[in-house]
Amino acid sequence: MPNDATLPKNNHGKKGHVLIVERNPGALSAASKALRKNHYQTTIFSRRTRSSRCFSEYDLVLIEHPIEHQERCLRTLQNLRLVTPVPIIVLADAPHSTTCTSALDHGADDVICRPYLEPELVARVNAVLRRCRMTVHTSPSSATLEIEKKEKQVKVRGRAVNLTQREFELLSVLASQPGRNFSREEILKKAWGLEYGGDERRVDLYVSRIRAKTQAPDQEDIIRSIYGVGYRLEA
Numbered sequence: 149m150p151n152d153a154t155l156p157k158n159n160h161g162k163k164g165h166v167l168i169v170e171r172n173p174g175a176l177s178a179a180s181k182a183l184r185k186n187h188y189q190t191t192i193f194s195r196r197t198r199s200s201r202c203f204s205e206y207d208l209v210l211i212e213h214p215i216e217h218q219e220r221c222l223r224t225l226q227n228l229r230l231v232t233p234v235p236i237i238v239l240a241d242a243p244h245s246t247t248c249t250s251a252l253d254h255g256a257d258d259v260i261c262r263p264y265l266e267p268e269l270v271a272r273v274n275a276v277l278r279r280c281r282m283t284v285h286t287s288p289s290s291a292t293l294e295i296e297k298k299e300k301q302v303k304v305r306g307r308a309v310n311l312t313q314r315e316f317e318l319l320s321v322l323a324s325q326p327g328r329n330f331s332r333e334e335i336l337k338k339a340w341g342l343e344y345g346g347d348e349r350r351v352d353l354y355v356s357r358i359r360a361k362t363q364a365p366d367q368e369d370i371i372r373s374i375y376g377v378g379y380r381l382e383a
Contacts (some may be wrong), residue, residue: 163186163187163188163274163277164188164189164207164208164273164277165188165189165190165191165205165206165207165208166183166188166189166190166191166206166207166208166209166210166273167190167191167193167206167208167209167210168180168190168191168192168193168209168210168212169193169209169210169211169212169224170192170193170212177192178266179210179239179269180192182266182269182270183269183270183273186270188273191206206234207234207235207277208234208235208236208237208273208276208277209228209234209235209236209237210236210237210238210239210273211224211225211236211237211238211239211256212239213238213239213240213241213247213251213259218247218250221238221251222250222251222254225238225251225254225255225256226254226255228255229254229255235257235276235277235279235297236255236256236257237256237257237258237259237260237272237273237276238251238256238258238259238260239259239260239262239264240259240260240261240262241261241262247259248261257276257279258272258275258276260272279324292304292305292306293323293370293381295319295320295323297320300313300316302316302319302362304362304364304370305364305367307364309361309362310361311358311361312357314339314340314354315354315357315358315361317339317340318335318339318351318354318355318358319358319381320339321335321338321339322335322371322379322380322381323381325381326380326381326382327380327381327382328380329374329377329378329379329380330377330378330379330380331377331378332348332351332352332378332379333348333378334378335351335378335379336348336350336351351378351379355371355373355379358371359371368382370382
């Protein structure tokens with residue numbers, strides 16, 4: 149089970165609670181110390197788990213990725229993505245392009261390669277959490293879109309919008325880069341992986357539902373259709 153005994157009593161986790169999953173006890177103690185110094189609460193999970201449900205209570209998960217256990221790490225990432233949207237950073241042993249690509253394709257939000265400097269680790273954690281607590285300012289009628297990924301909450305112009313899980317995931321993809329054109333195929337891959345088997349019509353269906361819930365009377369929609377391409381969130 150996660151071990152909170154390593155936490156200093158004066159650490160209140162003001163910036164967030166990070167779960168550190170390590171295969172070799174003590175391997176990530178430096179990461180834990182660096183994060184605690186920067187006002188994060190940390191909990192160390194000393195062994196892999198077959199159940200990922202407990203991960204949802206954390207703000208971010210940091211996973212050790214030894215080269216010799218790559219397949220096991222990728223399975224852990226897949227299992228996590230099935231049950232929780234919690235942001236995940238993988239700490240890899242070496243800057244190998246296939247290792248980084250595989251981790252990102254299997255659900256990691258970022259990959260940090262050893263050796264790394266303490267400020268880089270903290271900056272990457274800060275950046276991932278900022279993206280997961282995003283506020284996006286969009287141009288149509290000066291709309292503001294607020295997305296809280298952990299709580300799956302969305303507000304448009306200060307009004308709470310009740311989205312389904314699939315709608316939330318699609319909107320989060322568009323909001324990750326406002327103003328950028330996303331193809332339907334790219335949206336499918338980023339939002340749901342291969343689950344829908346390339347059925348791009350699903351994207352149109354969910355965009356239509358999001359528009360119905362977010363568009364206010366006499367105001368432009370924050371999602372624009374790009375003919376022959378897909379969609380973008382107006383910036």
